[in-house]
Amino acid sequence: MNRTYELMFIVRPDMAEEDLDKLISTLETVVSTSGGTVKSVERMGKRRLAYTVRRFHDGVYVLLTVEGSGGLVHELERRLRVTEPVIKFLSVRIDEEQKRLAKIKAIRDARKKAPATPAPAAEGGEAAPATA
Amino acid sequence: MADETRTPTATAEAPAASEGHTQRPPSRGPRPGGGPGGPREGGRKYFRRKKVCKFCVEKIESINYKDVRLLAQFVAESGKIVPRRLTGVCTPHQRRLSCAIKQARNIALLPFAGRAM
Numbered sequence: 263m264n265r266t267y268e269l270m271f272i273v274r275p276d277m278a279e280e281d282l283d284k285l286i287s288t289l290e291t292v293v294s295t296s297g298g299t300v301k302s303v304e305r306m307g308k309r310r311l312a313y314t315v316r317r318f319h320d321g322v323y324v325l326l327t328v329e330g331s332g333g334l335v336h337e338l339e340r341r342l343r344v345t346e347p348v349i350k351f352l353s354v355r356i357d358e359e360q361k362r363l364a365k366i367k368a369i370r371d372a373r374k375k376a377p378a379t380p381a382p383a384a385e386g387g388e389a390a391p392a393t394a
Numbered sequence: 395m396a397d398e399t400r401t402p403t404a405t406a407e408a409p410a411a412s413e414g415h416t417q418r419p420p421s422r423g424p425r426p427g428g429g430p431g432g433p434r435e436g437g438r439k440y441f442r443r444k445k446v447c448k449f450c451v452e453k454i455e456s457i458n459y460k461d462v463r464l465l466a467q468f469v470a471e472s473g474k475i476v477p478r479r480l481t482g483v484c485t486p487h488q489r490r491l492s493c494a495i496k497q498a499r500n501i502a503l504l505p506f507a508g509r510a511m
């Protein structure tokens with residue numbers, strides 16, 4: 263069962279860049295060994311936290327998009343919990359939302375195209391009774 | 395030239411000044427209105443503009459927890475989620491919105507209580 267998940271986690275602001283690289287690469291290896299794929303890694307940079315977390319006022323946000331099973335996410339969450347510099351994390355399943363958005367987009371595109379094509383047909387239909 | 399320009403202004407001012415004493419009707423106009431619509435005929439004293447769902451009007455389908463700027467519009471100073479009756483958001487969108495706000499709170503993008511530091 264392949265699902266898409268988004269894992270957002272915050273690491274402490276005083277963490278070294280190399281350590282963060284190392285952490286991300288270990289997470290990536292975990293994903294690949296569990297039969298999943300990493301879709302994207304986005305470093306959102308340092309941000310102010312809305313409230314203090316473990317006495318930190320700001321943190322470095324990282325967003326990881328992963329495709330895989332629930333077990334994989336479970337493992338990733340366990341690792342994040344164990345990793346000391348990670349102060350907070352959130353994992354969200356996003357494939358259903360993406361599907362919904364794609365569906366809405368398809369409907370909207372179809373509607374945009376629809377007025378262009380039936381319009382001449384309607385005109386033809388109107389013209390025919392007028393002549394008759 | 396100067397006289398010509400002066401005289402019309404003087405005449406224009408004169409009626410305005412005389413109206414100033416009996417300026418009740420224009421001043422009465424906006425007073426009961428209060429709202430943007432102004433007074434309305436009929437039983438209702440004032441016209442309240444119909445609230446519309448921002449997400450329906452602007453066709454925003456994705457309510458994501460990462461979009462802090464969007465979510466912050468629906469969070470009060472105190473950090474509370476603003477009720478539907480005040481914002482005019484429709485029920486399906488409010489449901490998604492509240493979920494997104496709660497997720498954002500969890501990852502410290504939005505505060506649980508009070509202003510973001």
